[in-house]
Amino acid sequence: MPLVDPRPIVERAHARGRAVVGANVSTIQMVRGVIQAAESAGRPVLIQFNRSGLSLIGGVDVAMLVVKTIAEESDAHVALHLDHADTLDEISAAINAGFGSVMIDGSTLPFERHLTLAQSARGLTTWSRLPLEAELGHVAGNEAGVTIGDASWTNPDEAARFVEASDVDWLAVAVGNTHGGPAVGGLQIDRLQAIRAAVDVPLVLHGASGLTDEDLFRAVELGVAKINVGTALHQAAANGMRDYIQQRPGDLRGALQRSEANVAEAATALLTAPWAL
Ligand code: 13P
Ligand code: ZN
Secondary structure (H helix, E strand, O other): OOOOOHHHHHHHHHHHOOEEEEEEOOOHHHHHHHHHHHHHHOOOEEEEEOHHHHHHHOOHHHHHHHHHHHHHOOOOOEEEEEEEEOOHHHHHHHHHHOOOEEEEOOOOOOHHHHHHHHHHHHHHHHOOOOOEEEEEOEOOEOOOOOOOOOOEOOOHHHHHHHHHHHOOOEEEEOOOOEEOEOOOOOOOHHHHHHHHHHOOOOEEEOOOOOOOHHHHHHHHHOOEEEEEEOHHHHHHHHHHHHHHHHHOOOOHHHHHHHHHHHHHHHHHHHHOOOOEO
16 A cells, blocks of 8 residues: 555554554665565554665665565555654655655754754654654664664653743653663663653654664653664574574575565564554
8 A cells, every 4th residue: 555644553553552563674675574474464554764774775765665665565554664864854855755754963063052953853843744753762772774872761741841942743752771782780770760751742762673662662651653674683683594594505596585585574572562553
């Protein structure tokens, strides 16, 4: 079916105390694997590209064409999201290409500069009313294509000010979560609770690879309505290719097929998790 609007999906997740999976991808095989999983699980999914994924697939227009074409051949509800853009040019390019939602990531900037950047991104998305995500506090770790600094946890009072002044639709939080690894010291449930009390927009949890379903379930109970997973899906793709190549060196076609199957399996586990919409 045609690509869908992610706003009602995230709102439905929020209203039902569930979360939609934001699946970060970099290759056509990953897109195919995730969409197959969404179709067979009967669950919606946001396919997400960051700068690194976009450079691998060939830019926003190629990403759009690939995701749209594969989604149209399936029955899955698929939306396309730009992840971790830190410039307005990237936001404009994704809007022009037809993405369904965008993230502006000024999370390494001082508060006021970050707010100005988010307000400018809001300005760009106003006409189309495309959902805008921003991250307050900073999720550190290791993610290709993402500007990473030292972790700083989301301050609930600042979150309230930021959401009010920027009018963002979804707020990504830093509550112990880490890109590319488990939450060091565990998820900060008290902080998440305080953020929930301070803002009423759907929250986004980045860095979900390596978190347990139990952690994710608790986060979702506290207002997280989108869960971003990248590393686990990339590992599934890479491991599939490695295992296949070890057995049949030089058979690239087979290796690519194996990577697709592995991504479909990993995505199915996420999409059918107890917290998933
Ligand atoms: P992980 O790579 O840790 O799963 O994080 C993904 C992410 O936050 C994408 O924005
Ligand atoms: Zn992220």
